Amino acid sequence: MANVSPVLSIVRDEPASAAIEVAGLTHVYDGRxxxxxxxxxxxxxxxxGRFVVIVGPSGCGKTSLLMMMAGLRHQTSGTIRIQGRPIDNPDPERVGVVFQEASLFPWLTALDNIEFPLALRHAPKAERAERANQMLNLVGLQGFGARYPHELSGGMKQRVSIARGLVQDPPVLLMDEPFAALDEQTRMTMGHELLRIWSQTAKTVVFVTHSLTEAVYLADEVLVMSARPGRIIGRIAINLPRPRTYEMMATDIFGCLRDRIWQQIRKEG
Amino acid sequence: MTRFQLIAIRLLLLALVLTAWQVLPRNGIINPLLLPPFSDVLSTLWEILGRPQVHEAILVTSAEVIVAFVIAVPLGAAIGVLIAEHDYAGQIFKPLLFYVFSVPKSIFLPMFILIMGIGFQQKVAYAAFSTLFIVIMSATAAVESVRTDHVLVARSFGATRWQILTRVYVPSMMPILLETLRISMIFNFTGVMIAEMYASRTGLGYLIANWGENFQLPQLFAGVILLAVVAIAFNEAVRVLEHRVSAWRT
Structure with a gap:
């Protein structure tokens, strides 16, 4: 662990090419x-190509924010640009989404679920099958394509969901607490698998989670949100080397980073 | 318990009931005028199956059942979906339908006769009417069974409204809709029977009611068996369809 350097700096300089730019975004909804x-x-x-994790207390609006980036909800004011262009409606060419519950269609096999986005665009059958099989291999599920969701474990379902999110090769992948419903061990494995997939595909990832350990383990940068109304109250760079290993979790630097995020959240609460 | 044992036990039970049906009236333990022995009923059944009048009755009843079904199910499903998807329509019609649903439909039968007479149309109209409400209620439940996260997934991949309808709504609703088909068939068949027994000149319901009134009990029981076979055949036809479409369910 000698190469783990203690870096706890606040992120200041932004990378030159931005995949996602959110500015002055405010959302107000009509309550009772x-x-x-x-x-x-x-x-x-x-x-x-960055991996950014958003953490924050329940109901802080982090899922809403993600849905707005996906073009699935509209903000009251402010702009969201994905790949340089505003996003008003879902655009699978630019953004893939992985949801909290794997949300697979139970009447389709794993392979058909992965093909679903391509089927919507009426892609040729051969191309669909080829592409979906590539994705199935990428997420480590070769041989499981003909299974129905109820025949898959929770972790496998999320793998299918990730494959579905990537099947159209969008540059941006948005993930809304994808591993929240999994047990701790599966969750760790899936985190590791996600990093492998990410390093092979070079996507820009925004990942929402409750788990601080998961956040530090996965992220290049962690954004901390306040309780409602949600604001970004902290940006913490995670300069742990890659590839990340399970051993890193036991290091002091890992603990410091997690603690630092926790302090930010607690200060607000 | 193996499948074979289960079937064996069922057959045994059936044999037991039929034997009792045979033996008890024969020995005079039950009055054979009220319950004719099973063998008598069987031979009567064979005899009435040769009558052209019975052939006609089977055809008429089947036609009424099919036509009423084909009217009631799509109409009820369309109304149900409309109510479930439209907030205003739902708020206005749901409670009303719920109240009408709880009223026995047979009390409306005299009105159907007054308006339409006692022919084929009246049987079909009454049966469709008595089936419509269960279809509406079930279709509403089917729409409500569509998971919002599934719709969200489809939208995130750029699905059009039509694609959401055909690729998310229809398959999501299919299990409940298929169950509805089967239940509606029971309501529908009952509707046709009641209409035929109440006032009619043909049909299985008419024959059975007539035999009953004339104290022709072997014919009455033969008619009941015949009707049971027809009803089960319709029910099984729907069940086979249901099984084919929902192979993905556990």
């Missing part, structure tokens, strides 16, 4: 007792 502010003045930039 009038307007409820959900997100306040969010600004963030994610460089191409």
């Amino acid at each position: 007792d009038g307007k409820v502010p959900a997100l306040t003045d969010i600004a963030m930039t994610v460089g191409a």
